[in-house]
Amino acid sequence: MPELPEVETIRRDLEKKIIGKKIIDIRVIQKNSIKNSPTYFTKTLKNNSIKSITRKGKLLILKIKENEKYLLIHLRMTGQILCCDTDIKIAKNTRVVFTFNDNSQLFFNDTRRFGYLQITTEKEKDIALKKMGIDILDKNFTFKKLKSLLKNRRRNLKSALLDQKIITGIGNIYADEICFKARLQPNRITGELNDKEVKKLYNSIIKIINLAIKNRGTSFSDYIDSNGKKGNFSKFLKVYQKEKETCQNCHKKSIKKIKVAGRATRYCENCQK
Ligand SMILES: [Zn+2]
Numbered sequence: 001m002p003e004l005p006e007v008e009t010i011r012r013d014l015e016k017k018i019i020g021k022k023i024i025d026i027r028v029i030q031k032n033s034i035k036n037s038p039t040y041f042t043k044t045l046k047n048n049s050i051k052s053i054t055r056k057g058k059l060l061i062l063k064i065k066e067n068e069k070y071l072l073i074h075l076r077m078t079g080q081i082l083c084c085d086t087d088i089k090i091a092k093n094t095r096v097v098f099t100f101n102d103n104s105q106l107f108f109n110d111t112r113r114f115g116y117l118q119i120t121t122e123k124e125k126d127i128a129l130k131k132m133g134i135d136i137l138d139k140n141f142t143f144k145k146l147k148s149l150l151k152n153r154r155r156n157l158k159s160a161l162l163d164q165k166i167i168t169g170i171g172n173i174y175a176d177e178i179c180f181k182a183r184l185q186p187n188r189i190t191g192e193l194n195d196k197e198v199k200k201l202y203n204s205i206i207k208i209i210n211l212a213i214k215n216r217g218t219s220f221s222d223y224i225d226s227n228g229k230k231g232n233f234s235k236f237l238k239v240y241q242k243e244k245e246t247c248q249n250c251h252k253k254s255i256k257k258i259k260v261a262g263r264a265t266r267y268c269e270n271c272q273k
Helices: 002-019 039-043 122-130 143-150 156-161 170-180 195-214
Strands: 025-028 049-054 059-064 070-074 079-084 094-100 103-109 115-119 256-260 262-265
Touching: 002 049, 002 059, 002 079, 002 195, 025 195, 039 115, 059 122, 070 079, 070 122, 115 122, 143 195, 156 170, 156 262, 170 195, 170 262
Parallel strands: none
Antiparallel strands: 025 094, 049 059, 059 070, 070 115, 079 103, 094 103, 256 262
């Protein structure tokens, strides 16, 4: 599943590729991939253009210039956005195709079909964003903020990191990598972390997420960027899908795979306390 670094990579690419271009055609191949009626969806976008592209967590927010409405895109499990300058073929998993006035195209592909596109008003968009937790790249996401979000909570660290209503943008890959970098066991109770540990956690979140963005995300199965290329962060992974391999930090124990918060979780029992 694409997490914050992958979606941010797509956002930055789209900013360069589609802002200001007039959308001359929209082809809805799979109507279940859009949350509006195909007629309304098409009518709202046709002959209009995208003014700006922002992101919160894993959600892309495209502002339509001419009518002040918004196009929200969530990739969920297997969604992909591909930008093409030439006429490429529609694939089996292509759900929506946009054509711009310079003949370039944008494909929304989604094998599992959990992803979606949705036109909203500004008010509807604001309500949706309010339900989400703080974004890691938000300037208000500080050590103090993280401390206040975690204190008094009787839940484990892994589930808190994955909870999109607390912090938005972290999924299974980065949650495990963050816990390893912070040297904290994923099943620690967040309300019991001391200031020093929360500080280590905060620094690890910032470092891991920014390094992953710099490397254009991580690819395991479906994630590709808007050029169709895989992310480069996989080579920096220390625990995710490294079970049975020797820990790269202590070189003593092998990485363990357990279940925390209902998700496969990898960690080193020697390094993470
Ligand atoms: Zn270790």
